Amino acid sequence: MDKVIFLFLRRMRAPLLVLIAAYSIAVLGMVLIPGVDAEGRPWHMGFFHAFYFVSYMATTIGFGEIPYAFTDAQRGWTLVSIYLSVIAWLYAIGKILTLLQEPAFKRAVIEQAFARSIRRLHEPFYIVCGFGDTGSLLVRALSRRGIRAVVIDRNPDRINDLELEDLDVYVPGLCADASVSAYLTMAGLSSARCRGVVALTDDDEANLKIAITSKLLNRPLPVICRAETRDVQDNMASFGTDHIINPFDTFGDRLGLALHSPGTHLLFQWLTSVPHTPLSEPLYPPHGKWVLCGYGRFGKAVQKSLSSEGVEAVIIEADPQRTGCVGYCVVGRGTEAETLLAAGIADAVGIVAGTDNDANNLSIVMTAKELNPGLFMVARQNRHDNDSIFRAAGLNLVMHRSEIIAEDILAQLTAPLLPMFLQQARAQSNQWANELVSRISAVTGDMVPEVWTLTLNEYEAPALLHTLAEDDVYLGQVMRDLRERDHLLPCLSLMLQRGSETRLIPAEDVALRSGDRLLFCGKAGAMQRMQRALYNGNVLRYLLTGEERPDGWVWRALKVRH
Amino acid sequence: MNLEKVVFGFFIILALTLNFGFFIGEFDNPEHHNVYELFAVIVVNLIATVLKFGDRTQMGALLLATSLVADLQLLVAAVVWGYVLHISGTGLDSMAMGSIVSLAGGAMLANIVSVVLLIIETANLRR
Numbered sequence: 252m253d254k255v256i257f258l259f260l261r262r263m264r265a266p267l268l269v270l271i272a273a274y275s276i277a278v279l280g281m282v283l284i285p286g287v288d289a290e291g292r293p294w295h296m297g298f299f300h301a302f303y304f305v306s307y308m309a310t311t312i313g314f315g316e317i318p319y320a321f322t323d324a325q326r327g328w329t330l331v332s333i334y335l336s337v338i339a340w341l342y343a344i345g346k347i348l349t350l351l352q353e354p355a356f357k358r359a360v361i362e363q364a365f366a367r368s369i370r371r372l373h374e375p376f377y378i379v380c381g382f383g384d385t386g387s388l389l390v391r392a393l394s395r396r397g398i399r400a401v402v403i404d405r406n407p408d409r410i411n412d413l414e415l416e417d418l419d420v421y422v423p424g425l426c427a428d429a430s431v432s433a434y435l436t437m438a439g440l441s442s443a444r445c446r447g448v449v450a451l452t453d454d455d456e457a458n459l460k461i462a463i464t465s466k467l468l469n470r471p472l473p474v475i476c477r478a479e480t481r482d483v484q485d486n487m488a489s490f491g492t493d494h495i496i497n498p499f500d501t502f503g504d505r506l507g508l509a510l511h512s513p514g515t516h517l518l519f520q521w522l523t524s525v526p527h528t529p530l531s532e533p534l535y536p537p538h539g540k541w542v543l544c545g546y547g548r549f550g551k552a553v554q555k556s557l558s559s560e561g562v563e564a565v566i567i568e569a570d571p572q573r574t575g576c577v578g579y580c581v582v583g584r585g586t587e588a589e590t591l592l593a594a595g596i597a598d599a600v601g602i603v604a605g606t607d608n609d610a611n612n613l614s615i616v617m618t619a620k621e622l623n624p625g626l627f628m629v630a631r632q633n634r635h636d637n638d639s640i641f642r643a644a645g646l647n648l649v650m651h652r653s654e655i656i657a658e659d660i661l662a663q664l665t666a667p668l669l670p671m672f673l674q675q676a677r678a679q680s681n682q683w684a685n686e687l688v689s690r691i692s693a694v695t696g697d698m699v700p701e702v703w704t705l706t707l708n709e710y711e712a713p714a715l716l717h718t719l720a721e722d723d724v725y726l727g728q729v730m731r732d733l734r735e736r737d738h739l740l741p742c743l744s745l746m747l748q749r750g751s752e753t754r755l756i757p758a759e760d761v762a763l764r765s766g767d768r769l770l771f772c773g774k775a776g777a778m779q780r781m782q783r784a785l786y787n788g789n790v791l792r793y794l795l796t797g798e799e800r801p802d803g804w805v806w807r808a809l810k811v812r813h
Numbered sequence: 814m815n816l817e818k819v820v821f822g823f824f825i826i827l828a829l830t831l832n833f834g835f836f837i838g839e840f841d842n843p844e845h846h847n848v849y850e851l852f853a854v855i856v857v858n859l860i861a862t863v864l865k866f867g868d869r870t871q872m873g874a875l876l877l878a879t880s881l882v883a884d885l886q887l888l889v890a891a892v893v894w895g896y897v898l899h900i901s902g903t904g905l906d907s908m909a910m911g912s913i914v915s916l917a918g919g920a921m922l923a924n925i926v927s928v929v930l931l932i933i934e935t936a937n938l939r940r
Contacts, residue, residue, distance in 0.1 A: 257867050264866050
């Protein structure tokens with residue numbers, strides 16, 4: 252607030268001085284110059300009349316010689332006053348208009364409006380730095396779940412996109428360099444309601460700077476970062492960045508998982524996708540010879556996970572010198588049939604098109620398909636706006652960088668227990684995962700389930716805590732429908748955390764204890780219904796005992812009487 | 814020497830001296846209080862106020878506040894003057910003059926504070 256007003260006052264100093272001077276000269280002249288009244292006697296205009304006359308003359312509202320007709324001397328002075336005051340007004344108004352157009356002033360007004368909207372944000376929020384493909388996917392998914400976010404991006408076009416975007420909750424955005432600490436602070440970094448910082452700019456250095464700034468200015472705040480090179484990743488980890496996402500490694504890892512145990516891969520896929528989208532089909536990548544086009548960061552990550560699964564991969568690379576695969580790769584782009592044939596596409600089982608050019612990737616896949624129609628096709632998609640053509644190409648698996656990052660972060664932010672669950676699920680057999688997947692699909696149908704975490708504390712489950720103090724409550728009892736307690740809610744408990752001990756797929760007869768943390772997945776709306784029971788003592792009593800007790804002071808009093 | 818400081822100090826002190834000049838004289842005697850002097854006080858005070866605009870320091874804020882107080886008092890005095898002369902038609906009797914001069918006296922106090930603040934600030938500079 253201050254900055255804008257002070258800037259305005261400072262710039263208005265000169266025009267105001269000119270106006271005051273013009274008015275006082277004109278008024279003084281009118282008072283000093285003698286006139287005559289109706290009877291021709293000499294008369295001096297008073298300050299009151301002079302100020303009245305000058306006021307309407309200067310603004311050219313109207314004209315009249317009051318209270319008596321002017322003498323020639325008075326008319327001469329009026330002429331001088333008209334030009335003096337009109338010029339003074341033109342100058343002042345011109346100054347105001349210039350000031351309003353000035354970039355520095357506009358910037359101050361925008362920043363002030365942004366800071367005000369952050370102050371008025373009374374709910375917890377996340378700061379998202381970078382509103383590119385990934386950032387917009389993440390913010391959209393967060394807003395669909397009613398979670399507030401604040402966006403900072405350096406590109407003014409993206410901030411305009413944010414303003415035009417039809418989001419469920421209001422998301423304030425500022426066009427600024429997020430790696431400057433002043434802007435992070437303005438976005439609410441040190442606010443008590445800030446729940447975390449997500450650095451998603453396409454510049455690793457900027458992400459690094461954001462992570463350091465956030466950790467220094469607000470240490471307990473979780474910081475999630477995107478990193479695309481190994482050394483930046485290590486650098487971020489060194490000062491305690493809570494979660495670092497390397498989209499290439501994550502994808503390579505997932506592909507390896509799909510080769511190793513398709514059931515576990517499907518479980519991962521279902522639990523981390525954006526909710527309320529159709530469920531993906533299970534994936535069965537074949538074991539055998541794979542052809543890998545492009546040996547950049549993505550190619551290396553895929554090759555690593557393929558070889559750890561014992562799958563042979565032939566590399567095609569246009570620039571073996573730079574990528575460091577001299578000697579054991581086929582030189583070429585992979586978009587032409589010769590290179591693919593030289594790499595042995597005829598007897599391969601799968602192809603990965605992993606260059607950083609979408610057109611080339613599609614061309615590689617289409618050429619390979621003609622040479623060997625039975626191939627398992629994987630392609631890397633670099634740009635979000637190529638969605639439709641990648642979908643039309645009929646690929647088995649698309650590596651979409653922004654989606655991978657957005658899904659990963661969403662899981663981190665909305666269900667803090669999920670990463671731990673997934674880590675433990677990896678250690679289980681494919682058979683275990685298959686059983687769980689079929690249970691999930693039985694509960695949630697063909698849409699991606701919602702995943703949520705429940706902590707049994709005063710904030711999230713006050714009514715349950717109250718009951719727990721007197722009586723045992725079992726997990727199965729809170730997973731019932733509050734409308735009809737014989738019906739189960741369409742949800743599944745995935746994990747129970749009690750202190751340092753965790754239990755996968757807890758049974759329904761587990762007795763709950765205060766402080767437990769539970770991970771659920773289920774159909775849309777199941778979370779809200781469960782929460783109502785945990786908040787409201789009457790609803791919970793109905794779930795536990797089937798008894799609908801009257802409430803309110805009068806009814807309680809009547810009940811006691813009986 | 815800084816020309817800006819000279820102009821600034823000039824207007825602040827001139828506001829006080831003119832104010833004093835108007836104020837002095839028999840309290841409720843219209844003969845002793847000149848309307849031109851009141852006009853000059855108002856103009857100089859307004860200029861002094863505008864000169865104080867846009868200073869973000871604590872001292873600047875206080876200086877601006879004192880000036881605004883003086884402006885308010887003087888403008889009310891001028892309005893009273895115009896009212897008794899032209900609107901109510903009671904003329905400049907001793908009661909009207911008394912209230913005009915006491916308002917101007919209040920403005921003078923504010924102007925004194927302003928000058929004292931200016932002196933304190935200058936003394937703190939020590940150069």
